[in-house]
Amino acid sequence: MRPLDPVVTEALSRRFGAVVALRGVGLRVREGTCLLLVGPNGSGKTTLLRVLATALRPTEGRAWVGGYDVVSEGHRVREVCVYLGTSPGVYAGLTGFENLCLAADLCGRPRRQVPELLAWAGLEPVAYTLTGTYSLGMRRRLALARVRLQEPRVLLLDEPFVGLDEDGARLVSELVAGVKDRGGAVVLATHDHHRARALCDAVAELDSGRLLSYGPAGLAGAVNRG
Amino acid sequence: MRPFAVGATAALLSVGLFLALWVSPPDSYQGEYVRILYVHVPAALAAYGAAAVACGASALYLWRRDLRWDFVGRAGAELAALFSGLTLLTGMLWGKPVWGVWWAWDARLVTTAVLFLLYVGCLLVRDLADDPERGRRLSAAVAVLAFLDVPVVHYSVVWFRTLHQGPSISLQGVKLAPEFLLPLAVNTLAYLALLGVLLAERARLASLEVER
Amino acid sequence: MRAWRRVVAVARKDLLLEWRGRDALIPAGSFGLAVLLVLGLVSGGGWEAAPPALWVSLLLAAVVAAGRGADREGEEGTLEALLLYPGSREDLFWGRWLAVCVLLLLLGAGLWGVQVLLFNAPTRGVGVLVLAGLLSAFGLAAVGTLLAALLTHVRAGPLLMPLLFLPATVPVLLAGVRLSEAAASGAPAGPWWGVLAVFDLLFLLVGPALFEVVVEA
Numbered sequence: 001m002r003p004l005d006p007v008v009t010e011a012l013s014r015r016f017g018a019v020v021a022l023r024g025v026g027l028r029v030r031e032g033t034c035l036l037l038v039g040p041n042g043s044g045k046t047t048l049l050r051v052l053a054t055a056l057r058p059t060e061g062r063a064w065v066g067g068y069d070v071v072s073e074g075h076r077v078r079e080v081c082v083y084l085g086t087s088p089g090v091y092a093g094l095t096g097f098e099n100l101c102l103a104a105d106l107c108g109r110p111r112r113q114v115p116e117l118l119a120w121a122g123l124e125p126v127a128y129t130l131t132g133t134y135s136l137g138m139r140r141r142l143a144l145a146r147v148r149l150q151e152p153r154v155l156l157l158d159e160p161f162v163g164l165d166e167d168g169a170r171l172v173s174e175l176v177a178g179v180k181d182r183g184g185a186v187v188l189a190t191h192d193h194h195r196a197r198a199l200c201d202a203v204a205e206l207d208s209g210r211l212l213s214y215g216p217a218g219l220a221g222a223v224n225r226g
Numbered sequence: 227m228r229p230f231a232v233g234a235t236a237a238l239l240s241v242g243l244f245l246a247l248w249v250s251p252p253d254s255y256q257g258e259y260v261r262i263l264y265v266h267v268p269a270a271l272a273a274y275g276a277a278a279v280a281c282g283a284s285a286l287y288l289w290r291r292d293l294r295w296d297f298v299g300r301a302g303a304e305l306a307a308l309f310s311g312l313t314l315l316t317g318m319l320w321g322k323p324v325w326g327v328w329w330a331w332d333a334r335l336v337t338t339a340v341l342f343l344l345y346v347g348c349l350l351v352r353d354l355a356d357d358p359e360r361g362r363r364l365s366a367a368v369a370v371l372a373f374l375d376v377p378v379v380h381y382s383v384v385w386f387r388t389l390h391q392g393p394s395i396s397l398q399g400v401k402l403a404p405e406f407l408l409p410l411a412v413n414t415l416a417y418l419a420l421l422g423v424l425l426a427e428r429a430r431l432a433s434l435e436v437e438r
Numbered sequence: 439m440r441a442w443r444r445v446v447a448v449a450r451k452d453l454l455l456e457w458r459g460r461d462a463l464i465p466a467g468s469f470g471l472a473v474l475l476v477l478g479l480v481s482g483g484g485w486e487a488a489p490p491a492l493w494v495s496l497l498l499a500a501v502v503a504a505g506r507g508a509d510r511e512g513e514e515g516t517l518e519a520l521l522l523y524p525g526s527r528e529d530l531f532w533g534r535w536l537a538v539c540v541l542l543l544l545l546g547a548g549l550w551g552v553q554v555l556l557f558n559a560p561t562r563g564v565g566v567l568v569l570a571g572l573l574s575a576f577g578l579a580a581v582g583t584l585l586a587a588l589l590t591h592v593r594a595g596p597l598l599m600p601l602l603f604l605p606a607t608v609p610v611l612l613a614g615v616r617l618s619e620a621a622a623s624g625a626p627a628g629p630w631w632g633v634l635a636v637f638d639l640l641f642l643l644v645g646p647a648l649f650e651v652v653v654e655a
Contacts, residue, residue, distance in 0.1 A: 016357070050655075055518055057359065057655045074655075079524040089519030093455040105447030106523040108440050130458075288651050340605040347602040354593040364588050367648045368602065371584070374640055375606050382609035382633050386616070 002067045005030050006154050006185035007052060012061035013209075014047050021047040023209040024061065029202070034176055034186035036196050036217065039206035045189035046086070048206070049156045052187065053083030065154050082152035086159055088143040092132030096123050096142050099131060103146045113149060121145040122167060136163035144171045153184040161192045169195050228426075235423045238416035242268075245409035253406070259323050264409050266316040268417035270338060273309035275421055276302050277341060280348075281373035284366035293436065294429075296362045301428035303348045303369050305421060310342040333384040340379045344372035441529050448520075448533020452507050453540060462506035462541055470499030470549050478556045488557035489618035493611050495549050496542075497578070500607075501600050503541045504582025507534050508590050517590065521653055531583060531649040538579035546571045563621025570617040573634040574610045580641035581606055588652045609637045 007029035014022040022044045029035045037045045050056040052065050054074040063070045066080035090099045100114045118127045121141040131139055140163050147155065160172045176186050176199045190196050197217065205212040246264035253260035280302030287295035317335055318328045329335070348368040355361030456462055473495040481487035511517035520530065550567065553559055585602050589595030613630040620627045 053522060055522060055655050075524070075526070078522055083522055085518060087515035087518070089516045090514075091451065091455060091516055092514060093458045094451065098451075098454070102447055102451050103523075105443050106520075106525065108443070108525070336608075340608060343601060343605040347598060347605075350598055350601070351588070351592055354595075354598070356591050356593065360591055363651060363654065364592065367584075367588060367652050371606065371644060371648060374644060375609075378609045378633065378637050378640065379605070381629075382612045385629050385633070386612045 003028075003064050004067070006066055007035070007064070007187060009048075009052075009063040010061055012048070012051060012063055013059050014044075014051055014056060015059045021209050022051070022058075025206070025209070025211045027204060027211070027214065029185040029187060031183045031185060032180050033201040034180060034188060034199050036193075036200035036203045037187060037189040037206060038191075038193065038203060039212075042208075043206040044209040045206055046158055047209075049083060049158050049187060049189055050085070052154075053081060053156050054078060055083065055085075080152060081154040081156065082147050082150050083156040084143055084147055084158065084160060086162070088136075088139040090131045090134075090139050090142050090146075093130060095128050095130055096134070097127045099142060100145060100149065103149055107150050109149050117145040117149055120148065121171060137165060137168055140164055141168055141171060144168075144175060147175055148178075151182075152179065153182065155179045155184065155186045157186065157188045157190075159190050159192075160188065161190060161195050173199055231419075231423055231426070235416065235419040238412065238419050242409065242413035242416040245412050249405075250409045251405055256324050259320055260406065262316050262320040264413045266313060266320055267410060268414040269309050269316060270313040270334070271414055272417045272421040273306055273313050273338065273341065275418060276305035276309055276425070277345065277369075277373050277376070278302075279425060280306055280345070280369040284369040287366050288363065288370070293362075294433070296366065297429040297432040297436075298425065299366055299369055300352070300362075300432055301425045303345050303352075303365065304428060305424055307342060307345040307349060309417075309421070310338050310345065313338050314342060331383075333380055333386075336383045337376060337380040341372070341376055344368065344375070348372060441526065444525055444529040445532045445536065448530055449536035449540075452534060452537035455510060456506075456537070456541065461510070462503045463544060466499040466503035466506070466541070467545055467548055469502050470495040470545060471552060473498050474549060474552055474556060483557055485557050485559045485622075488553050488559035489615045489622070491557065492549055492553045492618060493614040495553075496546050496574075496614070497604065497607060497611055498600075499545050499549065500542055500578050500582060501603050503545060504538050504579065504603070505586040505589070505596060505599050507537060507583075508586035509596070512590060527650050527653055528646040530653075531587075531646045535579050535583045535645070538582055539575045542575040542578055543571060546575065560622045563624065566617060566621035566627070570614060570621070570630075570634070573631075573638055574614055577610055577634065577638040577641050578607060580638070580645040584641070584645045584649055584652065587649055609633050613637075 005028050007027065009025055009027045012022055012025045013020070025044070025048060027035070037048065039045055047056065051058050052063055052070060054070050054077050057071060065077045068076040068080070070077050091102070094102065096118060097114060100117060101111050104111045104114060115127070118124050121144060123138065123141055123145070126134065126138065131142060134142070140160075144160075155175065157172070157176075161169055164172070176188070179186050186199075188196055188200065200217050202215065203217050204214045242264065246261050250261065250264070252258045280299050283295045283299035283302055286292070287299055314335070317338070321330055322328050348365045351368050352361040352365035355364050474491055477491040477494060478487070481491065511520060521527065554561055581603060585599060589598055592598060613633045616630045617627055619625070620630070
């Protein structure tokens with residue numbers, strides 16, 4: 001039975017040798033909403049996002065993204081979902097322009113969008129400079145431009161605010177709002193609750209791989225406690 | 227079934243050893259050293275059999291992702307390394323007195339050495355992978371790649387240079403005298419039975435390791 | 439059409455990074471030179487020792503060069519992003535394969551030139567050598583691309599690379615040596631074109647399929 005919601009997990013577990021990073025996590029993110037993942041370091045937030053992104057295989061349990069099974073239909077999941085991890089994933093030896101052109105080629109988008117995206121990310125002045133000279137925040141802005149290029153239905157963000165100034169944080173908000181408007185879903189893991197609170201409709205709190213609480217953003221105590 | 231298989235294999239090995247050491251006459255050219263071949267040839271066949279099993283089971287594991295195929299593939303890879311190592315060792319022990327050299331650049335020896343190295347690599351990849359599941363997948367890929375590569379290696383070495391008496395048993399007809407053929411046949415059967423028993427036991431051990 | 443665009447994009451990216459960093463060609467080329475020099479020294483440097491020295495140095499340089507693309511992804515943390523793009527991962531294999539082919543041809547041409555000087559080797563039969571170089575590069579790049587991807591998540595992976603690469607590519611070494619000798623003497627090439635063709639066919643078919651399995655999460 002294919003679930004209708006864009007992100008669904010059932011009893012999802014992942015072990016790394018003897019370490020259990022996720023234990024039986026069951027979640028559901030509805031269309032047009034954003035889920036905030038909170039929890040201390042090592043609570044399994046990144047593992048959960050990586051399993052959803054098909055970058056890690058679950059040890060037990062199942063997960064669907066965009067209605068597709070992350071294990072058996074990984075190639076379909078990658079067509080609808082973009083994961084932005086803690087590493088911006090840009091090539092230091094390429095310019096910002098070249099990095100985005102590569103992304104456009106790889107995901108089959110027209111290259112003529114690239115200049116416009118660089119302007120959106122505020123990187124126009126450094127578009128033809130090697131990204132090896134960029135600051136962390138600038139590299140993250142470039143990664144955000146890549147996300148915008150791909151226009152995903154499901155967006156998975158791991159600590160998206162790291163290194164970003166207020167303008168940069170606004171780019172994240174725009175991306176999240178865009179996905180929500182298109183009827184997609186966002187899962188966002190961060191310790192920056194102040195910035196994330198405005199974007200999110202629900203909060204899930206993880207600890208040692210367990211789902212502690214899960215509910216609408218207003219009701220769960222997690223954000224306030226965190 | 228298991229005690230029977232182990233017992234039958236032990237009996238076959240004993241009979242083979244007896245035939246090899248007492249019944250077989252010394253060869254007119256090789257002398258007593260012909261007896262080494264009763265280990266060398268069966269071990270070589272067992273090595274290639276084990277490599278074939280490793281390749282087949284690994285391919286099935288990659289296709290079906292059923293752990294049981296991985297257990298068989300792992301057993302096959304280990305036994306391919308073991309038996310090809312034994313083949314190389316006995317080949318050298320035989321080569322020194324008969325050819326006068328420990329090692330000859332003969333196609334079958336070189337191919338066996340390549341097989342040995344690739345399957346040692348296959349086992350290392352499994353052990354050194356950063357995650358057990360990945361180790362299974364990567365070593366299965368190496369097992370498939372190695373086995374498909376071996377025939378190409380073999381023919382390229384054959385054409386490059388060869389110094390070996392031609393195969394004594396070919397499809398056209400048997401050139402070996404019957405008093406040598408019987409011990410060879412029994413020992414070959416015994417080693418293939420040994421391969422089967424070891425494969426089954428090693429696969430069972432691997433499955434117990436996973437359950438634990 | 440889209441697959442072709444992806445293949446070219448990956449190859450162009452690898453070659454552009456190589457052009458700006460030269461971090462594969464220069465180390466691998468210098469290593470190949472060192473091997474040629476050492477082999478020339480111990481063999482006396484006669485012209486008959488030239489073909490084995492050339493092909494051994496090329497294979498060892500290929501071990502270094504073929505792994506560089508995968509290492510670079512690891513150092514920059516870009517591998518995950520690359521693998522998570524939509525589309526077939528076979529395209530990634532072919533892109534990297536194309537880039538490695540170009541590197542190997544450059545290495546081969548450079549080492550051939552040095553070998554002519556060091557060993558006073560004859561320069562006849564360049565057509566045969568070019569074709570032999572192309573066919574070898576296709577096969578070596580396929581094996582190298584596959585093994586480099588395979589060893590990315592293996593501890594001591596760069597140390598295992600020669601252990602797997604050199605035995606697996608013995609047919610290319612032997613065919614290359616014999617074809618070089620045939621080119622120099624004008625003798626018939628025997629079965630060696632066939633050996634190279636079968637080797638290429640095998641790894642160009644198996645390579646992309648196993649690559650997809652190997653890079654899975």
